[in-house]
Amino acid sequence: MIRILTSVEITKDNPEYLRFKYNDNSYQEYLITTGKPKTCTTYVGNLDNILGVDKGERKICKDDCVYYLIENGQQIRDRRNEKSDKFEYCIFLINTNFHGETFSDATFYGAIFNEVGNFGGVKFNNGVSFNSAKFIKYASFATAKFNDEVSFNLAKFNKNVAFGGTEFNGKVNSVETIFNDRVDFIATRFSKKVDFTSAIFNNVLNFSGVKSIDIDLKHAIIDRIEYGNVEFKSDNRKTFLTLKNVALKQHDQIKALEFHAQEYQSHLKALRENKTTKNLSDKLVLTFESWVSAFGTSTIRSIISLVVIVMLFYFLINGFNYDAKTMVNFASPLSYDIDKIFTFVSDIDRYLFFFYKILQVVFIYEMVKSFRKFSRTL
Numbered sequence: 001m002i003r004i005l006t007s008v009e010i011t012k013d014n015p016e017y018l019r020f021k022y023n024d025n026s027y028q029e030y031l032i033t034t035g036k037p038k039t040c041t042t043y044v045g046n047l048d049n050i051l052g053v054d055k056g057e058r059k060i061c062k063d064d065c066v067y068y069l070i071e072n073g074q075q076i077r078d079r080r081n082e083k084s085d086k087f088e089y090c091i092f093l094i095n096t097n098f099h100g101e102t103f104s105d106a107t108f109y110g111a112i113f114n115e116v117g118n119f120g121g122v123k124f125n126n127g128v129s130f131n132s133a134k135f136i137k138y139a140s141f142a143t144a145k146f147n148d149e150v151s152f153n154l155a156k157f158n159k160n161v162a163f164g165g166t167e168f169n170g171k172v173n174s175v176e177t178i179f180n181d182r183v184d185f186i187a188t189r190f191s192k193k194v195d196f197t198s199a200i201f202n203n204v205l206n207f208s209g210v211k212s213i214d215i216d217l218k219h220a221i222i223d224r225i226e227y228g229n230v231e232f233k234s235d236n237r238k239t240f241l242t243l244k245n246v247a248l249k250q251h252d253q254i255k256a257l258e259f260h261a262q263e264y265q266s267h268l269k270a271l272r273e274n275k276t277t278k279n280l281s282d283k284l285v286l287t288f289e290s291w292v293s294a295f296g297t298s299t300i301r302s303i304i305s306l307v308v309i310v311m312l313f314y315f316l317i318n319g320f321n322y323d324a325k326t327m328v329n330f331a332s333p334l335s336y337d338i339d340k341i342f343t344f345v346s347d348i349d350r351y352l353f354f355f356y357k358i359l360q361v362v363f364i365y366e367m368v369k370s371f372r373k374f375s376r377t378l
Helices: 047-051 075-077 237-249 253-273 280-293 299-318 324-331 349-373
Strands: 005-009 016-023 027-031 057-062 065-070 090-092 199-208 212-216 221-226 231-233
Touching: 027 057, 221 237, 231 237, 231 349, 237 253, 253 280, 280 299, 299 324, 299 349
Parallel strands: 065 090, 199 221, 212 231
Antiparallel strands: 005 016, 016 027, 057 065
16 A cells, blocks of 8 residues: 555644644654754755745754745745745645746745645746645646746645646656646647656546647556547657557557557667667568558558559569459469469569568468457457
């Protein structure tokens, strides 16, 4: 069982302590102080240092780091009076409503949002970090605009998080981020690569309405996904492997097949970019599969490829001497004696016929595979 933080609160029976409660019914309490906790050595977001005055913020010492309690709106305004918005290691005990505001240079590193975190419509003009942040309840970034790099590395979302209409104009990092409930990116526009490496989505990851996304889902764990008609792009095959496995888990064979083809295509691209002769056989095989049947997904391409190969070798052996019966016999997979098909043949024709029969079997296999694309096991 994964231990998840479920609430941070000051209890009536013990108001001098801040209680951290977890999903296994356990809890830990930390002494609240207005001075410097004697046992702590790490001070990151100290407001006293930011403003140069003693604001008397209440704080606790947890894991050898000072956390600052945000209990009213004035404390938020105090931190927003400077050019930079510093909320590192802040514990928001109130609903956080930044809706429609603009941040020039913000950081929420290690912050804990005990109540609703509302960043709807917020404009982040410079980079912003939500690394190691914890969102215990609902969080919204709907219609927010990230104009520079945004990072959610090691962040944890315990409830729904909405990114509907969000605009990402810079790189998005979310290494080992954990989403414990539904994650919506409805109609979100991603202008650059979105990195969800090692992210964990324990509920539905919703991309409905997203037109296209350049994404990295390497090592990500996804319970369910709503991909709609989104066009996924990635420079590594493991992203499509992740998407394929989720589609198979949802018994969506059609979408799994699409991701299967993209997985092979991205792997082929990586092999081509490697200029060495290493894996040359893999390059040749994958290139052949791509051309002939789009990795077993295109029935029309496989049929056309078979027809082309039959016509090509017929003209190489018999020239433009067309005869319907001869053509039928030549195209038949059961024909194996060239002397029974053509009147005059040379030694070169025999070698060509032998090579043709090998290719014919391979092309027929590709055609059968493409016809079975919805029924074969991936």
